[in-house]
Amino acid sequence: MNAVHMDYTPGYVIINIYINEFGGEMKGNERFYILAIGFIAFMILTTGCHKKAVTKPDGYSEEQVELGMALVEEWKCSYCHTPEIAGPEGTLIPDPDRLFSGHPEDEEIPPIPDMVITSPEYLEFLDNLDTTVWATDNRIVFTANLTPDDETGIGTWTEDTFIATIRSGQHQGVGKRIKYPMPWQELAELDDQELAAVYAYLRTVKPVSNKVPESIVLFR
Numbered sequence: 742m743n744a745v746h747m748d749y750t751p752g753y754v755i756i757n758i759y760i761n762e763f764g765g766e767m768k769g770n771e772r773f774y775i776l777a778i779g780f781i782a783f784m785i786l787t788t789g790c791h792k793k794a795v796t797k798p799d800g801y802s803e804e805q806v807e808l809g810m811a812l813v814e815e816w817k818c819s820y821c822h823t824p825e826i827a828g829p830e831g832t833l834i835p836d837p838d839r840l841f842s843g844h845p846e847d848e849e850i851p852p853i854p855d856m857v858i859t860s861p862e863y864l865e866f867l868d869n870l871d872t873t874v875w876a877t878d879n880r881i882v883f884t885a886n887l888t889p890d891d892e893t894g895i896g897t898w899t900e901d902t903f904i905a906t907i908r909s910g911q912h913q914g915v916g917k918r919i920k921y922p923m924p925w926q927e928l929a930e931l932d933d934q935e936l937a938a939v940y941a942y943l944r945t946v947k948p949v950s951n952k953v954p955e956s957i958v959l960f961r
Protein backbone atom coordinates (compact mmCIF):
# COMPACT_ATOMS: atom_id res chain seq x y z
CA MET A 742 0.00 0.00 0.00
CA ASN A 743 1.27 3.41 -0.87
CA ALA A 744 1.59 5.22 2.45
CA VAL A 745 1.04 8.63 0.98
CA HIS A 746 -2.18 8.40 -0.98
CA MET A 747 -4.98 6.83 0.96
CA ASP A 748 -7.81 8.53 -0.89
CA TYR A 749 -8.73 5.45 -2.90
CA THR A 750 -11.43 3.39 -1.36
CA PRO A 751 -11.51 0.04 -3.13
CA GLY A 752 -14.85 -0.95 -1.55
CA TYR A 753 -16.48 2.04 -3.12
CA VAL A 754 -15.02 1.21 -6.51
CA ILE A 755 -16.30 -2.37 -6.21
CA ILE A 756 -19.83 -1.19 -5.35
CA ASN A 757 -19.88 1.10 -8.34
CA ILE A 758 -18.68 -1.55 -10.77
CA TYR A 759 -21.35 -3.97 -9.55
CA ILE A 760 -24.11 -1.45 -9.73
CA ASN A 761 -23.11 -0.17 -13.16
CA GLU A 762 -22.59 -3.63 -14.67
CA PHE A 763 -25.42 -5.59 -13.15
CA GLY A 764 -27.59 -2.99 -11.49
CA GLY A 765 -30.09 -2.77 -14.32
CA GLU A 766 -31.14 -6.44 -14.09
CA MET A 767 -31.04 -6.69 -10.34
CA LYS A 768 -33.99 -6.81 -8.05
CA GLY A 769 -34.09 -4.51 -5.05
CA ASN A 770 -32.90 -7.08 -2.50
CA GLU A 771 -29.98 -8.24 -4.70
CA ARG A 772 -28.88 -4.68 -5.03
CA PHE A 773 -29.09 -4.38 -1.24
CA TYR A 774 -26.85 -7.44 -0.72
CA ILE A 775 -24.28 -6.17 -3.18
CA LEU A 776 -24.29 -2.81 -1.41
CA ALA A 777 -23.96 -4.51 1.99
CA ILE A 778 -21.05 -6.67 0.82
CA GLY A 779 -19.42 -3.67 -0.80
CA PHE A 780 -19.86 -1.66 2.38
CA ILE A 781 -18.31 -4.38 4.54
CA ALA A 782 -15.39 -4.71 2.10
CA PHE A 783 -15.02 -0.95 2.17
CA MET A 784 -14.89 -0.88 5.99
CA ILE A 785 -12.35 -3.71 6.18
CA LEU A 786 -10.11 -2.24 3.50
CA THR A 787 -10.17 1.32 4.76
CA THR A 788 -9.67 0.35 8.41
CA GLY A 789 -6.71 -1.76 7.36
CA CYS A 790 -5.28 1.09 5.31
CA HIS A 791 -5.71 3.64 8.06
CA LYS A 792 -3.86 1.49 10.55
CA LYS A 793 -0.93 1.18 8.18
CA ALA A 794 -1.03 4.77 7.00
CA VAL A 795 1.54 6.74 8.95
CA THR A 796 0.75 10.01 7.31
CA LYS A 797 -1.78 12.71 6.88
CA PRO A 798 -2.84 12.67 3.24
CA ASP A 799 -1.31 15.97 2.26
CA GLY A 800 -1.36 15.21 -1.45
CA TYR A 801 2.39 14.93 -2.01
CA SER A 802 3.62 12.61 -4.73
CA GLU A 803 5.74 9.57 -4.05
CA GLU A 804 8.60 11.23 -5.95
CA GLN A 805 8.50 14.23 -3.63
CA VAL A 806 8.54 12.03 -0.56
CA GLU A 807 11.45 10.01 -1.96
CA LEU A 808 13.44 13.13 -2.79
CA GLY A 809 12.74 14.38 0.74
CA MET A 810 13.92 11.11 2.24
CA ALA A 811 17.14 11.26 0.22
CA LEU A 812 17.81 14.85 1.35
CA VAL A 813 17.07 13.99 4.98
CA GLU A 814 19.59 11.14 4.74
CA GLU A 815 22.16 13.30 2.99
CA TRP A 816 21.86 16.02 5.66
CA LYS A 817 21.81 13.53 8.51
CA CYS A 818 18.79 15.12 10.18
CA SER A 819 18.19 11.84 12.01
CA TYR A 820 21.65 11.82 13.57
CA CYS A 821 20.72 14.87 15.64
CA HIS A 822 16.93 14.61 15.76
CA THR A 823 16.50 10.91 16.66
CA PRO A 824 17.37 9.50 20.11
CA GLU A 825 19.57 6.43 20.04
CA ILE A 826 19.16 3.07 21.75
CA ALA A 827 21.57 0.19 22.30
CA GLY A 828 22.02 -1.85 19.13
CA PRO A 829 23.90 -5.09 18.51
CA GLU A 830 27.39 -5.48 20.00
CA GLY A 831 27.49 -2.30 22.02
CA THR A 832 26.62 -0.02 19.11
CA LEU A 833 24.03 2.72 19.23
CA ILE A 834 21.25 2.80 16.66
CA PRO A 835 18.46 5.32 15.99
CA ASP A 836 15.40 4.28 17.99
CA PRO A 837 12.89 3.15 15.31
CA ASP A 838 9.98 4.07 17.61
CA ARG A 839 11.14 7.63 18.11
CA LEU A 840 12.43 8.67 14.69
CA PHE A 841 12.88 12.46 14.40
CA SER A 842 11.20 13.08 17.76
CA GLY A 843 14.08 15.19 19.13
CA HIS A 844 15.60 15.17 22.58
CA PRO A 845 13.45 12.94 24.83
CA GLU A 846 11.49 14.98 27.38
CA ASP A 847 11.98 12.32 30.08
CA GLU A 848 15.73 12.05 29.69
CA GLU A 849 17.65 13.56 32.58
CA ILE A 850 20.06 16.30 31.67
CA PRO A 851 23.43 15.53 33.23
CA PRO A 852 24.37 18.17 35.82
CA ILE A 853 26.09 21.02 34.04
CA PRO A 854 29.56 21.53 35.46
CA ASP A 855 30.21 25.04 36.67
CA MET A 856 33.62 25.46 35.15
CA VAL A 857 35.59 26.74 32.21
CA ILE A 858 34.91 25.23 28.82
CA THR A 859 38.41 23.88 28.37
CA SER A 860 38.54 22.05 31.70
CA PRO A 861 38.72 18.24 31.62
CA GLU A 862 35.44 18.08 33.59
CA TYR A 863 33.65 20.11 30.98
CA LEU A 864 35.09 18.01 28.16
CA GLU A 865 33.96 14.90 29.97
CA PHE A 866 30.51 16.42 30.33
CA LEU A 867 30.44 17.03 26.56
CA ASP A 868 31.56 13.48 25.91
CA ASN A 869 28.63 12.11 27.86
CA LEU A 870 25.99 14.06 25.96
CA ASP A 871 24.04 12.14 23.36
CA THR A 872 23.42 13.40 19.83
CA THR A 873 20.12 15.08 20.78
CA VAL A 874 21.90 17.45 23.20
CA TRP A 875 24.47 19.96 22.07
CA ALA A 876 26.60 22.36 24.04
CA THR A 877 27.90 25.63 22.68
CA ASP A 878 30.04 28.19 24.47
CA ASN A 879 27.05 29.59 26.36
CA ARG A 880 24.15 27.21 25.96
CA ILE A 881 22.89 23.65 26.07
CA VAL A 882 20.49 23.09 23.16
CA PHE A 883 18.12 20.21 22.54
CA THR A 884 17.12 19.00 19.10
CA ALA A 885 13.53 19.66 18.02
CA ASN A 886 10.69 17.21 17.48
CA LEU A 887 10.21 17.08 13.68
CA THR A 888 7.41 14.50 13.71
CA PRO A 889 3.89 15.51 12.60
CA ASP A 890 2.59 15.54 16.20
CA ASP A 891 0.24 18.53 16.54
CA GLU A 892 1.07 19.43 20.14
CA THR A 893 4.81 18.82 20.40
CA GLY A 894 6.08 18.38 16.84
CA ILE A 895 5.54 20.19 13.57
CA GLY A 896 2.07 18.71 12.94
CA THR A 897 0.37 22.09 12.61
CA TRP A 898 3.11 23.60 10.44
CA THR A 899 2.35 24.18 6.79
CA GLU A 900 4.90 23.71 4.05
CA ASP A 901 5.33 27.50 4.00
CA THR A 902 5.98 27.61 7.75
CA PHE A 903 8.61 24.92 7.37
CA ILE A 904 10.38 26.64 4.48
CA ALA A 905 10.22 30.01 6.27
CA THR A 906 11.81 28.42 9.35
CA ILE A 907 14.77 27.05 7.40
CA ARG A 908 15.23 30.20 5.32
CA SER A 909 15.10 32.65 8.24
CA GLY A 910 16.68 30.47 10.92
CA GLN A 911 13.76 31.41 13.16
CA HIS A 912 11.04 29.26 14.71
CA GLN A 913 8.17 29.24 12.18
CA GLY A 914 9.95 32.04 10.32
CA VAL A 915 9.10 34.64 12.97
CA GLY A 916 9.96 33.30 16.42
CA LYS A 917 13.09 32.43 18.34
CA ARG A 918 16.39 32.17 16.50
CA ILE A 919 17.41 28.60 15.81
CA LYS A 920 20.72 27.93 17.46
CA TYR A 921 23.86 26.11 16.51
CA PRO A 922 24.45 23.31 15.53
CA MET A 923 21.21 23.20 13.52
CA PRO A 924 22.64 23.77 10.01
CA TRP A 925 19.86 26.06 8.80
CA GLN A 926 22.22 28.43 6.91
CA GLU A 927 23.36 25.57 4.68
CA LEU A 928 19.89 24.09 4.35
CA ALA A 929 18.54 27.50 3.36
CA GLU A 930 20.49 27.11 0.12
CA LEU A 931 18.22 24.27 -1.02
CA ASP A 932 15.52 25.42 -3.41
CA ASP A 933 11.81 25.58 -2.50
CA GLN A 934 11.09 22.32 -4.25
CA GLU A 935 13.75 20.51 -2.24
CA LEU A 936 12.65 22.02 1.07
CA ALA A 937 9.03 21.14 0.24
CA ALA A 938 10.21 17.57 -0.39
CA VAL A 939 11.94 17.44 3.03
CA TYR A 940 8.69 18.68 4.58
CA ALA A 941 6.68 16.12 2.59
CA TYR A 942 8.90 13.31 3.86
CA LEU A 943 8.68 14.50 7.47
CA ARG A 944 4.85 14.33 7.16
CA THR A 945 5.17 10.58 6.59
CA VAL A 946 7.00 9.73 9.81
CA LYS A 947 5.09 8.49 12.84
CA PRO A 948 3.89 11.35 15.08
CA VAL A 949 5.60 11.11 18.47
CA SER A 950 4.42 13.10 21.45
CA ASN A 951 7.61 14.51 22.96
CA LYS A 952 7.93 18.02 24.35
CA VAL A 953 11.55 19.01 23.91
CA PRO A 954 12.94 21.21 26.72
CA GLU A 955 13.96 24.82 26.10
CA SER A 956 17.65 25.50 25.66
CA ILE A 957 19.56 26.31 28.85
CA VAL A 958 21.73 29.40 29.07
CA LEU A 959 25.00 28.75 30.86
CA PHE A 960 26.22 31.52 33.13
CA ARG A 961 29.90 31.18 33.33
Ligand code: HEC
Nearest residue numbers: 816817818821882883884885912913918919920922923924
Ligand atom coordinates in the same frame (compact mmCIF):
# COMPACT_ATOMS: atom_id res chain seq x y z
C1 HEC B 1 24.11 18.77 13.95
C2 HEC B 1 22.81 18.50 14.45
C3 HEC B 1 21.60 18.80 13.59
C4 HEC B 1 21.36 18.39 12.30
C5 HEC B 1 22.25 17.59 11.37
C6 HEC B 1 20.03 18.85 11.98
N1 HEC B 1 19.50 19.55 13.02
FE1 HEC B 1 17.68 20.47 13.08
N2 HEC B 1 18.10 21.19 14.93
C7 HEC B 1 19.21 20.88 15.68
C8 HEC B 1 19.12 21.55 16.98
C9 HEC B 1 20.13 21.46 18.11
C10 HEC B 1 17.90 22.27 16.96
C11 HEC B 1 17.33 23.14 18.09
C12 HEC B 1 17.93 24.52 18.00
C13 HEC B 1 17.37 25.47 19.03
O1 HEC B 1 16.84 25.04 20.04
O2 HEC B 1 17.44 26.67 18.78
C14 HEC B 1 17.30 22.03 15.66
C15 HEC B 1 16.11 22.62 15.25
C16 HEC B 1 15.48 22.35 14.05
C17 HEC B 1 14.25 22.97 13.61
C18 HEC B 1 13.51 24.09 14.31
C19 HEC B 1 12.33 23.61 15.07
C20 HEC B 1 11.58 24.74 15.72
O3 HEC B 1 10.65 24.42 16.46
O4 HEC B 1 11.86 25.92 15.50
C21 HEC B 1 13.92 22.37 12.41
C22 HEC B 1 12.69 22.66 11.56
C23 HEC B 1 14.95 21.42 12.10
N3 HEC B 1 15.89 21.42 13.12
C24 HEC B 1 14.96 20.61 10.98
C25 HEC B 1 16.08 19.87 10.58
C26 HEC B 1 16.13 19.16 9.33
C27 HEC B 1 14.99 19.04 8.34
C28 HEC B 1 17.38 18.62 9.25
C29 HEC B 1 17.98 17.86 8.11
C30 HEC B 1 17.76 18.39 6.78
C31 HEC B 1 18.10 18.99 10.48
N4 HEC B 1 17.25 19.72 11.26
C32 HEC B 1 19.40 18.63 10.77
C33 HEC B 1 20.27 20.10 15.29
C34 HEC B 1 20.42 19.53 14.04
